[in-house]
Amino acid sequence: MDQTRIKNIVIVGGGTSGWMTAAMLAKLFKKQLNITLIESDTIGTIGVGEATIPPLQIFNSVLGISEKDFIKATQATYKLGIEFENWHKNGDAYMHAFGNIGRDLGFTSFHHYWLSAQANCGQQDHSTFSAKGFWQYSLNYQAAKHNKFQPIQTIAQAQMSGITHAYHFDASLYANLLRQYSIQRGVVRVEGTITSTKLSNDGSIDSVTLLNGDCINGDLFIDCSGFSALLIEKALGVEYENWQHWLPCDSAYAVPCESTSPVIPYTKATAHDAGWQWRIPLQHRTGNGIVYSSQHMSDEQAKQHLLANLDGKPLAEPRKINFTTGRRVKQWHKNCVAIGLSSGFLEPLESTSLHLVQSAIIRLTKLFPRNGIQSHQIDEFNRQSQTEFEQIRDFIILHYHLNAKQSADGEHGLWQQCRDMDIPESLQRKIDLFKSTATVFRHQDELFTEAAWIQVMLGQGIIPSDYHPLTQAVSQVDLTDYLSNIRKVIATTVNQMPTHEAYIKKC
Numbered sequence: 001m002d003q004t005r006i007k008n009i010v011i012v013g014g015g016t017s018g019w020m021t022a023a024m025l026a027k028l029f030k031k032q033l034n035i036t037l038i039e040s041d042t043i044g045t046i047g048v049g050e051a052t053i054p055p056l057q058i059f060n061s062v063l064g065i066s067e068k069d070f071i072k073a074t075q076a077t078y079k080l081g082i083e084f085e086n087w088h089k090n091g092d093a094y095m096h097a098f099g100n101i102g103r104d105l106g107f108t109s110f111h112h113y114w115l116s117a118q119a120n121c122g123q124q125d126h127s128t129f130s131a132k133g134f135w136q137y138s139l140n141y142q143a144a145k146h147n148k149f150q151p152i153q154t155i156a157q158a159q160m161s162g163i164t165h166a167y168h169f170d171a172s173l174y175a176n177l178l179r180q181y182s183i184q185r186g187v188v189r190v191e192g193t194i195t196s197t198k199l200s201n202d203g204s205i206d207s208v209t210l211l212n213g214d215c216i217n218g219d220l221f222i223d224c225s226g227f228s229a230l231l232i233e234k235a236l237g238v239e240y241e242n243w244q245h246w247l248p249c250d251s252a253y254a255v256p257c258e259s260t261s262p263v264i265p266y267t268k269a270t271a272h273d274a275g276w277q278w279r280i281p282l283q284h285r286t287g288n289g290i291v292y293s294s295q296h297m298s299d300e301q302a303k304q305h306l307l308a309n310l311d312g313k314p315l316a317e318p319r320k321i322n323f324t325t326g327r328r329v330k331q332w333h334k335n336c337v338a339i340g341l342s343s344g345f346l347e348p349l350e351s352t353s354l355h356l357v358q359s360a361i362i363r364l365t366k367l368f369p370r371n372g373i374q375s376h377q378i379d380e381f382n383r384q385s386q387t388e389f390e391q392i393r394d395f396i397i398l399h400y401h402l403n404a405k406q407s408a409d410g411e412h413g414l415w416q417q418c419r420d421m422d423i424p425e426s427l428q429r430k431i432d433l434f435k436s437t438a439t440v441f442r443h444q445d446e447l448f449t450e451a452a453w454i455q456v457m458l459g460q461g462i463i464p465s466d467y468h469p470l471t472q473a474v475s476q477v478d479l480t481d482y483l484s485n486i487r488k489v490i491a492t493t494v495n496q497m498p499t500h501e502a503y504i505k506k507c
């Protein structure tokens with residue numbers, strides 16, 4: 001491959017992915033790179049993507065942006081998990097709360113002890129040991145449902161972990177913050193619309209040309225152009241692997257509404273007949289959207305459903321977004337790396353897109369070419385990206401597949417279709433193992449934790465038929481004490497926490 005020193009970086013797109021990439025490369029590589037970012041005011045950004053998962057804290061901290069500054073600049077709130085309403089059956093609710101649940105004993109995860117206690121509890125204590133009772137052992141869940149928040153690392157006296165949090169934030173304010181940050185560190189911002197891309201003889205990208213005729217050359221191009229995938233697809237022809245047969249929603253309407261009090265510290269994802277609706281509480285407004293399958297719901301029905309189910313007055317007209325779930329077959333091809341929506345899109349259900357942006361940036365940084373781009377670097381980048389996308393895909397399919405919902409269109413309805421579909425073998429193995437032994441195994445770098453998988457599998461109605469034999473090493477009396485002690489510790493801790501709103505006001 002080319003032995004040229006990689007020095008001139010061109011980022012195409014100024015959405016969240018473009019500015020996150022620019023900010024991190026400028027911070028880490030300092031003056032070693034000349035970074036130019038091209039964004040089009042005429043085209044604008046997608047303007048959604050406001051719920052995150054915990055690792056974003058690390059991203060901000062590497063950039064040196066304090067939590068306090070971030071919360072102020074982006075009107076952010078804290079997020080302790082996602083509540084799934086009507087996903088298993090209408091009327092049911094459960095939460096994917098971040099962080100651990102209970103306290104493991106040795107190598108055996110907490111939920112095995114809880115299942116053992118549940119199996120032996122008799123009639124008298126059924127509320128404590130019903131499936132819903134599991135969340136009494138989640139500090140995050142209890143804090144979320146009591147509208148409390150405080151960063152707590154550990155509860156040392158009980159040897160339990162503390163609060164694990166992410167954020168809800170205004171995506172355009174975050175992009176503004178990172179734009180200022182990047183420009184201060186030498187990133188050159190060019191406003192303009194790209195009309196053509198010139199390729200070199202070896203098929204890599206030589207330059208892009210703007211509507212005003214300016215031509216911008218680069219050694220490495222980062223395609224952050226969103227769903228238009230201007231470079232990776234339109235210029236280089238890299239294919240897209242369509243996953244709609246597993247994740248059939250393909251449309252959304254988004255609309256902000258006035259915020260309501262209290263500002264809750266969790267996202268709500270409420271299933272409806274043909275998809276689901278999100279509620280993302282920010283300090284100054286609530287972000288809402290409806291995600292649906294256009295085969296099962298018309299645009300007008302979706303818009304009306306969304307507007308009829310807002311918690312406050314709408315602040316704008318609902319905006320339509322079309323998407324195709326799937327992934328770019330090669331996210332790095334030649335001298336072009338696709339980051340953000342150009343690299344693929346999974347359902348927004350578990351708020352994973354910005355995390356995928358973050359991890360692609362970290363991966364690119366780790367594999368960053370010094371003298372010329374090597375094919376081994378490209379292959380490793382693509383291998384890791386594929387694994388990551390597939391693991392997250394499986395977790396999201398789990399929510400759709402394990403449902404016991406009735407819908408008006410019966411066997412032709414979305415939920416029946418999702419129940420009946422063949423799922424990836426990797427996911428089937430996980431479900432089978434949990435059903436029969438309550439065990440969850442994750443691959444080393446897998447994003448979603450054991451606690452996350454357990455909550456969604458229990459929440460979606462799996463009752464494991466067995467649990468780990470090591471639970472039998474603890475007497476029934478000790479087991480009861482151990483569980484009641486955890487419940488007490490959590491209740492006391494939550495009781496002492498300030499309300500979410502009070503904590504934000506102090507930021």
Ligand SMILES: Cc1cc2nc3c(=O)[nH]c(=O)nc-3n(C[C@H](O)[C@H](O)[C@H](O)COP(=O)(O)OP(=O)(O)OC[C@H]3O[C@@H](n4cnc5c(N)ncnc54)[C@H](O)[C@@H]3O)c2cc1C
Binds near residue numbers: 039230
């Ligand atoms: C319905 C929905 C809900 C979502 N919810 C979440 C969520 O809760 N959490 C989460 O993490 N993610 C979510 N996402 C994903 C999230 O919105 C994106 O990952 C994030 O906004 C990054 O987008 P982007 O920067 O890749 O693309 P965009 O924001 O679309 O930016 C593309 C940029 O490229 C520029 N551009 C395009 N073409 C040209 C051209 N010809 N010339 C010059 N510039 C050009 C545009 O002007 C823009 O600046 C959601 C996505 C959807 C569709």
